Amino acid sequence: MPGTQRKSGGYQAWVVGLLSLNFGILFFDRNALNFLMPFVQSDLQLSNTQVGMFSSALSLTWALSGLAVGRISDKLGSRKPVIVIATIAFCLCSLISGLASSFLMLLGARLLMGAAEGGVMPVSHSMIVAEVAPERRGMAMGVAQNLGSNLLGSGLAPLLLVPVAVASGWRTGFYLAAVPGLVTAALIWFTLREPPVEVENHAHPKVTLREAFAHRNVILCALISILLVSYLVVCWAFxxxxxxKARGFSPETMSWLMATLGVSAGIGSFVVPAISDAIGRRPVMIFFSFLGVILPLSAIYYQGSAVVLAGVFFLGWGLNGLFPMFMATIPAESVDPRLTATLTGVVMGTGEVLGGVLSPFFAGTLADAYGLTAPLWLMLGCTIAAGICALGLIESAPRIVARREALVPAAGF
Incomplete structure (x- = not known):
């Protein structure tokens, strides 16, 4: 059917770039409270326990939203309106955050914000699966999920929001964060088409959600999500x-060491998935999961130059490029692609609930009992366990699968 044909390469690039920008703006606001917290805490007289609750609350509703919205989108076969409505809702939540005059009001705004944002990436991935050629799918999904979120949410956010808060107050920072989302919502509505729905192939009926979770890759990706989300949030927190406090670096040195992670994640967002497009998902998942051990180990044991330590941090954080692969690409390639939004929501939601909500509390308990080195050992255990899980993955990259299938008749001949 003509209406189901993929559009030009230029349009495919626009879809990926715009969805990446949109998610980057959402992530900008997700991280905004972290960078504005020194101003917010003193103004609203918040305890440290209340500060921690903001992160857990947003992670929880983000996860639940990803589970629900992805499933609804798949059932309705409608994607573009879901992303536009969620983006506008996020903008309203940002405005409410700026208006908050108490802990409960700000907590409510964060709960609503997580609910608004959580479904955006699962549905965005399903649009990319429908629009982008399979041989470029891995890199496209990596750019959509990681490039904008890291460049805007981890890199640009502190550079913009802190000076705004100093000059005009923290509330202004939230007001300004709401405006770009309205722009990207309009661009998505007016420049993107509703992705075509695949024609039902009765010879190959659609896989049900229950059957999808019987596939080894889906289960392993959910486990890897828990482990690597825990790795990331524990690193950000501790x-x-x-x-x-433990190594004695100045705050200035610490700040650019941590900024190295944002640069690494931005580059890895397209380099790591692109490598997987060429050589396969499984070897890349295994290599970069185990590579993550060098970050906590170097922080604990390396006593040399901070510049060299930053280089090790840069390499170790390369596992960030795996996130779109285990959250969306591999599950989508392993079962019916029409379940992409649902599976992405489930895998992402599982990681957010069990990793994003629970692991910071567990790491904090370990730190109180055994010192600040304990969370880093937890990171080490998480990335090793993720590498072990990756060993069990079944290769799903279209280019590699096609190459292997082509060799089977040749071998038989």
Missing amino acids: MPLYLT
Whole structure:
């Protein structure tokens, strides 16, 4: 059917770039409270326990939203309106955050924000699967999930929001964060088409969600999500404290060491998935999962130049490029691609609930009992366990699978 044909390469690039920008703006606001917290805490008289609750609350509703919205989108066969409505809702939540005058009001805004944002990436991935050629799918999904979120949410956010808060107050920072989302929502609505729905192939009926979860890759990707989300959130929460309090680095040195992670993640967002397009998902998942051990080990044991330590941090954080692969690409390639939004929501949601919500509390308990080195050992265990899980993955990259299938008749002949 003509309407189901993929559009030009230029349009495919626009889809990926715009969805990456949109998710980057959402992530900008997700991280905004972290960078504005020194101003917010003193103004609203918040305890440290209340500060921690903001992160857990957003992670929880983000996860639940990803599970629900992805499933609804798959059932309705409608993607573009879901992303536009969620983006506008996020903008409203940002405005409410700026208006918050109490802990409960700000907590409510974060709960609503997580609910608004959580479904965006699963549905975005399903659009990319429908629009982008399979041989470029891995890199496209990596760019959509990681490039904008890391460049805007991890790199640009502190550089913009802190000066705004100093000059005009922290509330202004939230007001400004809401505006770009309205722009990208309009661009998505007016420039992107609703992706075509695949024609039902009765010779190959659609896989049900229950059957999808019987596939080894889906289960393993959910486990890897828990482990590597835990790795990331524990690093964000405790590495700055470890570097300054346990290692004795100045706050300035700590800040650019942590900024190295954002640069690494931005580059890895397209390099790591692109490598997997060429050589396969499984070897890349295995290599970069185990490579993550060098980050906590170097922080604990390396006593040399901070510049060299930054280089090791850069390499170790390369596992960030795996996230779109185990959260969306591999599950989508392993079962019916029409379940992409659902499976992405489930895998992402599992990681957010069990990793994003629970692991910071567990790491904090370990730190209180055994010192600030304990969370880093937890990171080490998580990345080793993720590498072991990756050993069990079944290769799903279209180019590699096609190459192997072509060799089977040749071998038989």
